[in-house]
Amino acid sequence: MELYLFSIFILIGLAVSDLVVGVSNDAVNFLNSSIGSKVAPRHVIMIVASLGMLAGVTFSSGMMEVARKGIFHPKLFVMPELVTIFLAVMLTDIILLDLFNTFGLPTSTTVSIVFELLGAAVAVSLIKIHMAGDSFHALVDYINTGKALAIISGILLSIVIAFFSGAIVQFIARVAFTFDYRTRLKRFGGVWAGLSLSIITYFILIKGAKGTSFLTPETVAWIKTHSWTIMSIGFGFFGVMFQLLAVYTRINILKPIVLIGTFALAMAFAGNDLVNFIGVPLAGLHAYNIASAADEPLRVAMDALQKPIQSNTLLLLIAGIIMVVTLWLSRKSRTVTKTELTLGRQEEGMERFGSSAISRNIVRMCHTVFSFSNRFMPLSLRRTISSRLDPGAYSCAPSIDGKIPSFDLLRASVNLIVASAVVSFATSLKLPLSTTYVTFMVAMGTSLSDQAWGRESAVYRVTGVLTVISGWFLTALVAFSVSLVFAFAIYFFKLLAIIGLLLLLISLVWHSYRLHFRREEEDSAIDAFALNNISDADTAINASFEQTGCFLKEISDSLGLCFDSAFSEDRQRLRDTTTWTDKIQKRANIIISNTFETLFLLRDDSANSPQKYSKTMRFVQDIAESHRDIVKRTYVHFENCHEGFSDGQKEELRRIKTYITRLLWNTSIMLRQRKKVDYDYIANQCRKLKNLVTEFNKNQIKRIQDAESKTRLSILYYALMENSLNIAEQTQNLLDIFRESFTEK
């Protein structure tokens, strides 16, 4: 029994960790709309969400059916088997959710817990069947297959429904209110507010308050049978109130709608998803208590878990507090939210995801379908709709922090209304669904309707959406298989497996923390590169100097690594350099786009100014391309197992490396620290490099004549030298332009 008591303590510890990783992933569901539209300062949004969560937790009765009997039949298991299942589930859940959080991908905590329970239950059932000598067909007796299948199909269906509902409602709302919605809101704002808040209120009642202790089952039944009455009264009441507010006050009525919606979703999340985090450990504790009270604790069947139990309110409140603290402090939660916001952002900018063949084909296909269907639409209707859906009229005002919101309040309210409506509707029909999948797909549907996915960004956004969706399928697969393996391990190796898996968990969480930290640093470095929030020309120029300095330093470091790896024929390092090159290329693109930004801010009419900027662009591009050529060629050469450099070639290339890295580093220091440009020193280094290249060219020709160097190796050798020389020359040119700017400023 001591082992199981120890396991229960571990389960409690894991519950706290699961709350942290779970909230980090789920927070996006209720924060997306308000943070994306910047409806209020961040702390106000967080306070509203925290209150919603605390309300949800406090009023929740904490029904933990899914963990206890939703997936398997507890009467067929004994306590040690259940503890094995629960431990496997919790360990898998933390690893899985933490992994998704690290990469900023939203996923469903419901799906993960369901599939983990399924995987672990299947593992233990298979062992039991094998030991009893039964046929494996008996597995269906142990697993609640009907419920499990209903959950899976309900979730898949909700993804499709949510996306199209979001797209259609947003389309209607945008046609009705247009992007310049403020004036129209004064006329029809009451209708919109009535509709929104009646749906949200109904959502609170059906989703948030259905399990509360203060509502009797009769009241809940009445709410369910009088849905239309509640909605109609709500529509009338809120409609009139908000119409009066819109007409007689200067309040933007969409703001309270979005904040109330955030509160409602946070409340529903806390009330319903809590089971995903603490349901399993509580079920484990319950199983242990039942077994302890029995004469044969290790053999008593767990029939008692079938009966409904009321969770301790204090326990739920503690869980709520942990969730609120996590909401405020978790950096990973911000990363997950950022992913959803980036995918739904109205404006163009740096895209997080790249392009893929599938996304390109989807975008092309959609484009063809729309072009074809446009032929059948009357021209006048097409013109009317186009004029009302013209995002060019979109001039979203900056929020209090001076930043432009990702989307406007109208879209934020549609996101909340549609998500609430879909969730309420499914709940009233007793269809299981994932709140995460619904809110994400609604957000994507609304951004599609708002033409946020223009031709400049559609491919990248579609890749992002496909990545997130494939992550959802991966969640189910990984949750099932990992939990299955863990359950096998714990069943057979007991304490040894538990300790081993705990160590594995700690190690993985630590590594994911470090990875996330690194990714965050890289992201913030790239964010710092963009001049989006700079409105002053001098600051923009200063930032440009610094950015170019950082860019040259990265090129220098990367080249150093590439040359050294080529000398030692280290393919792994060359692969790392190739990855690094992509990031450097990204930076080069930002610098180039910043050049346009600076040009716009300067509004300089002097004749040489445009020429100066076009030159800067060309030089930066040339440096980046020569650098990429060096890295890619070297990588391909050694990846194809071609011959390495001779000692003589190595010595020559080492000297080239020394000069080029020195030149780049020095220029970088001058630009970053705004030191006086010692142009002569750089020119001197460049001249020395040129002389070396001429001298080494002769040596190489001799080597070719003596058949000492093979063709491919000679091509690589020349590529390294000529590209290095090109980088040096372009750096010198770049410095020339900056020197002019220094003297001008």
Add this chain to the structure above:
Amino acid sequence: MRIPFASMFMISPFDGLLEHAEKVKECGWAFQQSIECHTAEKCKAFEEYRQEVIKLEREADAIKRKIRGHLPIGTRMPVTEFQIFMYLKEQDKVLDSVEDTLHWLSYRTDPIVTKEIEETLVHLVDAVIEPMEELSRMVAEAKKYFESYSEKQRTIVKEIIHNLRKREHEADIIEDELKHKIFTMEKDPVRIFHLVTLAETIGSVADHAENAGDMMRAMIARKKRTFFGKKTKP
């Protein structure tokens, strides 16, 4: 002894060493600029560069003090605090030599008359800068080694140390060549004394860089166990 997971909770002193080595590198370039400036006729910026070197040396000193004052009690590697201090001392001596060279050079403001001596001097400076640059790479790679303890990484560090020795040897040859030229071309004994000391001080920059490499070699040496399980000194 390498304790699994222990590195998760400890701060590596190599971060500080790397910062110091980066300063050495930067100082090296300022040094080269100042020498090139001094040899160029009518260059008035020599004093500015000298001040720049002094500033960088002070910054490096501050980093050195920070490392000494904040070295974690349990370092994350099988090296003693003593070895770290010795390495740091040697790395810092590189900067001291650079500073000394510029001070020495500033005592005589008249230009170096012979063109040939001037060229060899620039060549010598170029030769000693390379080991200075290699120091930061060596520390960065050593840091990676102490994080992974991979044999491959150790080999990389060893190669850098080997390269440092080679560069130091090349610098020695150029130094000898320079001294030879000084004695054959110069007649003024004061000038000879000044130039020879200058060559020796410049040469000592590479010597200290090589010494730092040797310290690092000791740090990354595999500790072999004796029959009774006691570790031998590296």
